[in-house]
Amino acid sequence: MTRSELQAEAAASGVPGSGQAAEILRLDRLSLRFRGQRADVVSDVSLRVSAGEILCIVGESGCGKSVTAMAVMGLLPENATQISSGTLHFDGETVDLRRARLPAHLRGNRIAMIFQEPMTSLNPAFTIGDQIAETVLRHRGGSRAEALDRACEMLEKVGIPSPRQRLREYPHQLSGGMRQRVMIAMALANDPQILIADEPTTALDVTIQAQILDLIRGLRRETGMGTIMITHDLGVVGEIADSVAVMYGGQVVEQGPVADVFDNPQHPYTIGLMSAVPRLDSPGGRLAIVPGTVPTIDAMPEGCRFRTRCAFATPGCARRPALADLGGGHLVACHHAPLETNVSVRA
Structure with missing residues (x-):
């Protein structure tokens, strides 16, 4: 489907921007760590999903995508997990995740989840x-x-x-x-009112992947179900998402309508991910890479967790940036955003 067709479908389904959307689920400021570790594996993550909306959470392996979903579903082992903050609002109920899990009458019923590997x-x-x-x-x-x-x-x-x-x-x-x-x-x-799909197309060939995405899109049209899709594949995000949240090191670093984030990425990590996608108009060209590797959770730097890999890092990045709204719900956690203004001045 073309971008205009996707936007028309989103409007018909009542997703954000259509004037018809009703918020179904809101996760406020989830932070958690595994017992024995010094740093949060998920830190201050907030997400919202409306009726008919498909929200994609994207990032490298180990960035906290699946852990966030498991926390929402109440599936993390209590003896190994410590949740320091986080509130879930759903279906008229409010759950303080520090003290309680998602009620059993909602889990698997009003909120359902597809796990990564169906064979297991x-x-x-x-x-x-x-x-x-x-x-x-x-x-x-x-x-x-x-x-x-x-x-x-x-x-x-x-x-x-x-x-x-x-x-x-x-x-x-x-x-x-x-x-x-x-x-x-x-x-x-x-x-269910909400479907959480954790890497639903992993290990499938491209034909079957397209069929699964078409199926999820069709179910959204028929039922108005909100969907949270976890993926590392930006092609999937561009194909199906209405909105996107980019995670790095357990934090949301950029979030907003998919067209805004894809057309005008503002976090250096998002730019790096998008630059690493192979392009059909330059076959055989060398792929860009994000230098370095994701630090282990016990070695996460203070402040901006991406700063040890960022070409724009300054001493001020030792202070954690807040998610700032650049307009239209496009949120970015970077001291230098908007990059086209602040990076050019620094240069």
Whole structure:
């Protein structure tokens, strides 16, 4: 789809900027660390998702994307995790994440999650039908026959052929793309308001990846469901997102409407990520790289966590920058933003 087609679809779905969006979920200032570590693995992260909106969280491996999602879902082990701040607002309920988890009647029901690897998320000892039916019975009740009917309906909805037959099959009998569709069917079985998709296209070939993205986009149109998609693939972000949050070192460093962030990236890390994407108009050219490596959590620098890899770093970057609004909800955590003004002056 073209950019204009995506924007038209977003407006029709009631996402931000259309004047119709209603906020469904808000995460305020989540900070957490793993016990025994000196620094937060997620630091002061805030996210908002509206009806019909697809928010992509992007960044390198280890930047805190999946940990943030697991904290929202209440799936982090309590004996290994210390949450120092964070409030979740959803469906008229407010959860202080320091003291409580997402209530069980919401988890897997009103907020659902697709995990990274379907082969390890699906139980190899149970049929596909039993696993989807269990989700339905847990939250909707009813008979097993009714739950299996719902499972069959969902398999058909996500484009799996011969759904009645698939109900009796086991995960190892399905392809990777089919297993991913089963995970989506399971997540959507109770008509959630929010879907969290953690790397839903990883390890899939480009054809199946496109089919999965089309499926998620179509479900957004049909149901008005809000989606948080975690990815490291900027191509996926450009293809499907309405808004994007760029994370580095457990912090959101840039956030806003995807068109604004892609057309005018303002954080040096975002610029580095976008420069590293191969371009069709320069085949065979050398890819740009972000120099250095992500520090371990125990070696994170004070202040701006990207400053040890940043070409624009100054002594002032030892002080943590706040997320500042450059206009239109385009937020950037950089002392030098807007770069076209401040970096040129420094030069």
